[in-house]
Amino acid sequence: MQYEISPVPVSAYPEVTAVWEASVRATHDFLTEADIQFFKPLILNEFLKAVTLCCIKDETGRIVGFAGTAEQKLEMLFVDPAARGRGIGKALLAHVIASQEVTKVDVNEQNTQAVGFYLHNGFKIISRSALDGMGKPFPLLLMELEK
Template sequence: MSDSAPTRSEVVVRPASEGDFDALTAVWRSAVEATHDFLSEADVDHYELRVRNEFLPAVDVHVAVDAQDRPLGFIGMAGHRVEMLFVDASARGRGVGSALLFWAAARHTALEVDVNEQNPQARGFYESQGFEAFDRSPLDADGRPFPVIHMRRPAPHRP
């Protein structure tokens, strides 16, 4: 990725295909290495295989791309739940994550997401997007000691 990653207005969100999964796994690794200081290299390697072979095929994945159709980030949805949202480290802070959430919010009036407690950048991002914490689990979905904050953004109130 170059330093000239596009802004939110220049990002296109399109459905991902299985042919995108290798590039999306690379985006995932870049994002995790930039934000998940609490994971060891062995943890990252372990999850990388699962992302590619298990997690991506299990959700509705959409990818944010630049004008050359290069993946900048992606979102994996299961109904109204954001199961994954990762932005390549070189594109962080340029509206890619916001564009992906905007895409999701256009399809679901309320959204939920789980955030690793040890990743305060992600929690701050979701809070800036209107999400609020409503619960906490001391272990992640695999029973590992990575606490999870459960967050939701309620549907807008309409009189």
């Protein structure tokens, strides 16, 4: 399926954060409610403005998936759980690979669905970190697109 991919304006950050939260609740079962509440304001107020964002909207104009990149690295890719299985994540990934030359992504090791998604889409695991970027005990797999 073909999707129109568009930039995300700052005014849509609350909507993007809501997609992030819904997606995290559906896929990151290793996070506690306190973890989600810790990360949520950081996503909204810090992390979104630190990346180049693009999104896919549904027929009503609601954002159903988004990706954020910085320096050829995919920093975030989240899809609304109600829209999963429609190729939205794959379309966003293909777009950032083609338009921003993305070759790397860090994935929570405990998010086995995401690990499988990236492996299926041509990435390989190159290393592992016991801590996430915030120093929290959520191991990361550093993955790179196979050439």
